[in-house]
Amino acid sequence: MNYDFHHVHDRNIPDEERARLSSRFAGPIEAFFVRHIRWLPWIHAVMFVVFVTLILVPPFLPDPAETDGPLDHLSVFSNFAIWGLWFPLLLLSVLATGRSWCGILCPMGAASEYASKHGMRLTPPRWLTWPGTPVLSFLVVTILGQTAGVRTHPEASAEIFGGTMAAAIVLGWLFAPGKRPWCRHACPIGLLLGVFNRLGVVEFTPKRPEPGGDRWNDKTACPTMIDLKRKTESRHCIECFRCVSPQASGGLYLRLRRPGEEVEQIAGRNPNISEILFLFLGGGVALGGFLWGVMPLFNTVRDALGLWAIENDVTWLLHSGPSWLMSVHPERREVFLWLDFVMIAGFMAMTMAVFTAGLSALTLAAAWLSGKLGGGRSLWQRFLELGYQFTPIAMVSLVIGLGGGLFKSMTVIGIPAELVSLLKIGLFAGSVTWSLWLAWRILVRQGVTGAKVLPALVPGLIGTVAVALAWWPALF
């Protein structure tokens, strides 16, 4: 048993190395943000106006003509800006700039914090701090987004994003003085960005770290309530720069690192089941949300269920439901029945269950093999660590599957469709390779060395390739 704890997380980075890293690249970036942080409220105000214009105004406008483009009608522009640009670029930006969206631009997080400064200051209840809350919130928002048609109808977009904004403000107003309880405990986007942030090159590291591991602490200066001196994980850090003071001997400093470094060192970076659940459940539900629209089998089963409802007089299935729950837009020739709601939600839940069961079994197999081949720690710990190997493939799946608007707009501006397909295939191939690399690094740190790593890599490879194949229809 010779697993490598020394490299799990190098908490005591020598001063010279810190100075070298900071001074060359990170230093100027750090100094720039610290100098200009006072402009943040203005940026938030502008973003709030952009949010209202793009999300809350379009439902009150007449529908665009079929030939209208983004520059002809605000609704078309809003749809393009959100799904063609914001969503895919937000996911990709995490690799280069971490959660800069959250700390610098997001109007929802900012509104939550402003509300929190003037609110009730109650202690967050246990249902809110429960680690499963953001996972649940992600699942509910993703399924509701599909049934209400968030990527097609401005009303659904206003409901989902407006509802998220309202929840952020209410939770901020109720709980934690001057902090962002919504961002830390419940935001589905924050969860997504947090997990992928572990792959990114930006990290804020304590200058004088204390042992004990990460924990939640609402008495710190950090808006997402990170116990700053004990910080080892990046997922909750929204890059607000409030803990950074270049001249001070304490606080945190900005460090640029190798992509994926934190996942390689995951054993010492607070691995936890809520993120693994998100990768498996969230990845599965997103896949279901994409597949139901492209799989002929879905329509076959829907027709069979409809026929069964008619023959058995189950009439409620053949009626339309409330428009906040499902797409009811006769003027756009789209009216969902309860039948559609049940089918879409059921299909997504089923895909999620199969996806989660498959990836869990494969990760368990890898963790078991790791133990047999020299890996240290408990089976559960090895399972948690190896679950993170799927982070790159999950990220690329979401970019390509749900951020398809970006690739569509590439073809609209004249990039050949074959080239766009090649780009998607390249992204998938890259993420499969990266996932495999991460699995290898995690296994080595568990103590599996030399050629013994190869058999333990096989279950993860099967899982990664299976995920890529499941998203195959999104490639073309």
Ligand code: SF4
């Ligand atoms: S966690 Fe959510 S609400 Fe908070 S800043 Fe990030 S995206 Fe915005």
Ligand code: SF4
């Ligand atoms: S760790 Fe620092 S930069 Fe990150 S969110 Fe907390 S205060 Fe902001």
